[in-house]
Amino acid sequence: MSNPSKPWDGALVRKWLARRLDVSKLDQAAADRRGYEARDDYDKTAAEEWVCRALQAPDCTEEQTPFAQRLKALIGHEEYHATGVYDDVRFERHVRSHLRKVAKMAKANDGFEKMLHHQ
Incomplete structure (x- = not known):
């Protein structure tokens, strides 16, 4: 699943998720x-926030x-709900995109x- 020479670092993943949030x-x-x-841009960043919150457990x-x-x-979900977004379809597309990236x-x-701030 991963590079065996590099062990999984849960603390680093949590730090990355918190930073991206x-x-x-x-x-x-x-x-x-x-x-x-x-x-x-607002919907895109709201999607990133949603993903980071969902993965922080x-x-x-x-x-x-x-x-x-x-x-x-999470990728298998049919719908992703959030309040305050402008376009639900666009928001869901961004959520799926960010989930695939992670x-x-x-x-x-x-x-x-x-x-870094911009990735």
Whole structure:
């Protein structure tokens, strides 16, 4: 499932999720201030926030296999509900996209060390 030379680091994954959650809140506020033309940016960052919140449970981040199973279960959902988004279809598309991104990172066990604002 991952590179055997690099062990799974649950603390690093939780730190990455917390950092991305904070960044998504800041980006949502910035998009909200920009107004109408930034609705897609707002929905995109709201989707990232939703994904990070859904994955922050410590019982699923300690080991790689439960984390991958949680991601697979979330990807299998039909709908993702959130209040305050502008377009539900666009929001759900962004949620699925972000879930796939994190799933690739989890499978490769790579990318969680990147803590920059923009990725």
